[in-house]
Amino acid sequence: MLFISGRSFESTRENTVQPPQPNILFLIADDWSYPHAGVYGDPTVHTPTFDRLAAEGAVFENAYCAAPSCSPSRASILLGRYPHQLGSAGNLWSVIPTKFPNWVSLLAKAGYHTGKSRKGWGPGDFEAGGYQENPAGKDYPDFDAFLKDRKEGQPFVYWFGSHDPHRIYETNTGVKTGMDPSLVVVPEFLPDTPCVRNDMLDYYYEVERFDRESGNILQRLEAEGLLDNTMVIMTSDNGMPFPRAKANLYDHGTRMPLAIYWRNHIEGGKRIFEFVNFVDFAPTFMEAAGMEMPQSFSGKSLLEFFNSIPDHGLRRDKVFLERERHANVRKGDLSYPSRAVRTKDFLYIKNFEHDRWPAGDPNVHQSVGQFGDVDNSISKYLIMAMEGNPTDKDYFQLAFGKRPFEELYVLADDPYNLVNQAGNPKYKAIKASLEKELQTWMEETNDLRAREPQTDYWDKVLYTPDYQKENFDLSEQVDSYKMLLRDGGSFKEMSCNQ
Ligand SMILES: [Ca+2]
Known part of the structure; x- marks a missing residue:
């Protein structure tokens, strides 16, 4: 069945009986x-x-x-x-x-x-x-x-x-x-x-x-x-x-x-x-x-x-949104499995393995550095340097810290998804209804995590070996960011004086 433009929208061209495939x-x-x-x-x-x-x-x-x-x-x-x-x-x-x-x-x-x-x-x-x-x-x-x-x-x-x-x-x-x-x-x-x-x-x-x-x-x-x-x-x-x-x-x-x-x-x-x-x-x-x-x-x-x-x-x-293993940055090749539902007003997230590190392990892992699910950058290392010293917010915790099993964000007040309201009694009914919708979607789309929330299926999937080959020089890159953070002169050069 070929789609033809809507009745209220007039074509400016002479269409033949059978328009060509687009x-x-x-x-x-x-x-x-x-x-x-x-x-x-x-x-x-x-x-x-x-x-x-x-x-x-x-x-x-x-x-x-x-x-x-x-x-x-x-x-x-x-x-x-x-x-x-x-x-x-x-x-x-x-x-x-x-x-x-x-x-x-x-x-x-x-x-x-x-x-x-x-x-x-x-x-x-x-x-x-x-x-x-x-x-x-x-x-x-x-x-x-x-x-x-x-x-x-x-x-x-x-x-x-x-x-x-x-x-x-x-x-x-x-x-x-x-x-x-x-x-x-x-x-x-x-x-x-x-x-x-x-x-x-x-x-x-x-x-x-x-x-x-x-x-x-x-x-x-x-x-x-x-x-x-x-x-x-x-x-x-x-x-x-x-x-x-x-x-x-x-x-x-x-x-x-x-x-x-x-x-x-x-x-x-x-x-x-x-x-x-x-x-x-x-x-x-x-x-x-x-x-x-x-x-x-x-x-x-x-x-x-x-x-x-x-x-x-x-x-x-x-x-409905999801994630399994991004980079291979947790001991034992572990995934960080989450599922979510996003509506106009709310974002509800379930983190199935909340004891794991969402951004990757804090210790240096292979050649990808610490918290390896976050691409290496000056912004990343700046926030890593803020560990234990929150300023107007605890940026380190937001970026790299562990997260609870459930997260709920109320978008009208919180467009950047920063304040978890999952424990707020005011949203108990909303949270229950979003949780139910998420579970229904998981069941209807035959998600393995619907019946086996702790499955290790995605932990065991092969991480294709090209990765190590192509990212061989990452440790050098990590060192350069660390040097920049130590070196105020380089900061100035980069417009990074703060
Ligand atoms: Ca991409």
């Missing part, structure tokens, strides 16, 4: 959080490409990745299933199985030209799972090379997986390009110091680079006359690489920028508040291409939101 351009950043885009009101970062897609298409206010970690998030995008439904692929640095239908492969079989540049599914070992090439498509050096390989008139799927704004950052790139540190909105889980502001600017610098490169692809598409029939998706895989963000179920780990453009199908400037999860992408693309929907998909197509139907409240008012 092309799909999937632009995905690596570690970019909501609300760091111009259209969301961020005063510092410039994202003209994202803003244009939002202005001429739809922008989502409540889009969430399925898990705040590269490999499981990307697996859920490609396979349309929650990470806990994907076996080993629920972990970072894992193996992705071929037994679940993948929308890119299905569209390739149906005659689409498919391919990707840079980061597709990963990190992990796709060959060990039975894939011949990356699950996001055959690798091409760039969009031009991909287009050259396309037959005349052939519909296509192109996945552009930037490595931005994943760390490591080149220090001071933000200030050097004229960004103003005083405009940075420092998330309240980070100390507001010049050093953290500077680190945020370096992150913004890479967000802008992703936006610029995405803009170049759009320009090329337009020049080829292909934009009119292309659905363009621009988003990220998980949140910003800062403490209490990436690899956490809080908003800065899971809430994602998302804009979708599809001329003649989406009314420009649409702002969508429905709660959507990345498992919804696969069914969206299958429906847009007029393909039969695989039974295995857990998500629901987003196409219904593109029609101009008056909004009578939210049709989707919650999302």
Whole structure:
């Protein structure tokens, strides 16, 4: 069944009886959080490409990745299933199985030209799972090379997986390009110091680079006359690489920028508040291409939101989130398993192994340093240096400390998810109802943790060996941050004098 634009939205083009299958351009950043885009009101970062897609298409206010970690998030995008439904692929640095239908492969079989540049599914070992090439498509050096390989008139799927704004950052790139540190909105889980502001600017610098490169692809598409029939998706895989963000179920780990453009199908400037999860992408693309929907998909197509139907409240008012093992940073290869439900008003999290360290063990583990689920950065080491000396908040505890079995955040008062209200009698009934919803979802999606909360399944999943190879030089990097923290002179050089 092919989706045709809504009755209240008039097509500007003469449609033939059978419109051609749309092309799909999937632009995905690596570690970019909501609300760091111009259209969301961020005063510092410039994202003209994202803003244009939002202005001429739809922008989502409540889009969430399925898990705040590269490999499981990307697996859920490609396979349309929650990470806990994907076996080993629920972990970072894992193996992705071929037994679940993948929308890119299905569209390739149906005659689409498919391919990707840079980061597709990963990190992990796709060959060990039975894939011949990356699950996001055959690798091409760039969009031009991909287009050259396309037959005349052939519909296509192109996945552009930037490595931005994943760390490591080149220090001071933000200030050097004229960004103003005083405009940075420092998330309240980070100390507001010049050093953290500077680190945020370096992150913004890479967000802008992703936006610029995405803009170049759009320009090329337009020049080829292909934009009119292309659905363009621009988003990220998980949140910003800062403490209490990436690899956490809080908003800065899971809430994602998302804009979708599809001329003649989406009314420009649409702002969508429905709660959507990345498992919804696969069914969206299958429906847009007029393909039969695989039974295995857990998500629901987003196409219904593109029609101009008056909004009578939210049709989707919650999302479910999860995490298992991110980096291998706990003794015994242990995961830090959590599940959560996020509604408009509340975030409820269950930490199944709350005796473990959420950000990784405090002792140095292999080559990844302490608290290895947090990417190494000057912000991380600044907060580590604050241990035992809380300032306006206990940033160390927020970033690295152990957490209780249950967490409940009341979003109207606490947008940064800082004050756990799980023990507050005022919210007892709310908490019980959220807990029940979470449990029901876990049972309905056949989550092993629904019947076996302490399962060691994800602890035992192989951590693919490439990891050690590719991160060999991390200890050197850790030492350099420690030196910076000791050395006031270097701080000044980095605009980190505090
Ligand atoms: Ca990522």
